Amino acid sequence: MQGRIEVITGPMFSGKSTELIKRVEKYKAEGYKVQAYKPLMDNRYAVNSIVSHNNEKTRALPVSSVDEILATLALDTEVVALDEVQFFDERVLVLANQLASSNKILIAAGLNLDFKGDPFCFLNSKRTMYELISQAGKVDVLSAVCDYVENDVKCGKHATKTQRMVNGEPAPYDSQLVLVGASEAYCARCSKHHFVPGKHEKA
Ligand SMILES: [Zn+2]
Numbered sequence: 001m002q003g004r005i006e007v008i009t010g011p012m013f014s015g016k017s018t019e020l021i022k023r024v025e026k027y028k029a030e031g032y033k034v035q036a037y038k039p040l041m042d043n044r045y046a047v048n049s050i051v052s053h054n055n056e057k058t059r060a061l062p063v064s065s066v067d068e069i070l071a072t073l074a075l076d077t078e079v080v081a082l083d084e085v086q087f088f089d090e091r092v093l094v095l096a097n098q099l100a101s102s103n104k105i106l107i108a109a110g111l112n113l114d115f116k117g118d119p120f121c122f123l124n125s126k127r128t129m130y131e132l133i134s135q136a137g138k139v140d141v142l143s144a145v146c147d148y149v150e151n152d153v154k155c156g157k158h159a160t161k162t163q164r165m166v167n168g169e170p171a172p173y174d175s176q177l178v179l180v181g182a183s184e185a186y187c188a189r190c191s192k193h194h195f196v197p198g199k200h201e202k203a
Helices: 016-029 066-072 091-101 129-134
Strands: 004-009 034-039 049-051 057-059 061-063 079-082 105-110 138-141 161-166 184-189
Touching: 004 016, 004 091, 004 129, 016 034, 016 049, 016 057, 016 079, 016 105, 061 066, 066 091, 091 105, 091 129, 105 129
Parallel strands: 004 105, 004 138, 034 061, 034 079, 079 105
Antiparallel strands: 049 057, 161 184
16 A cells, blocks of 8 residues: 555534544445544543544544554554644654655644634644645645624635634634633634734734
8 A cells, every 4th residue: 555644624614524534434444454543632522532523433542642643553554544633743744754654544634724814833833734734645625614694694605714702702813722711612714704803913
């Protein structure tokens, strides 16, 4: 088998996990040995599986670091799947290339942009998802549906951005990327309806 990196990206609610689950199940059905992982912090739905917003699921091992992936990866594994790949640290870039050059397939699903509309940085790093995307042999950029409502009419256009709301208001540019405990919500927006107060002052 020829190794390669496949990236599934796009905003929240664009079906990235659904697509990842579909590919994992397809490779399993074809008889490949597959191992799936997700970052430990992502416990939205279930601990030992990747679950899509539509409630499809596949087994995945929650890990807190790239080292834990390396420590648990079986030699004969042919396909490695990573969900929410943007939450790992930048060593995931090295891992991705190691897997591809050892004739394994890496399927990585994750956000391309943060809530500000900027390239998503890996944990404690300035290196971004676009570096992983640039090394991929197959990239699928999915879109969601803009849920902005104006005069009782939903926009409905292709959403390429993730809108972050904190206490009902668009989150400002300088708010923390990960905020635990606040009343926050995310939705999908087209570029016209993606609001980041304070962004243009810095651009
Ligand atoms: Zn819109």
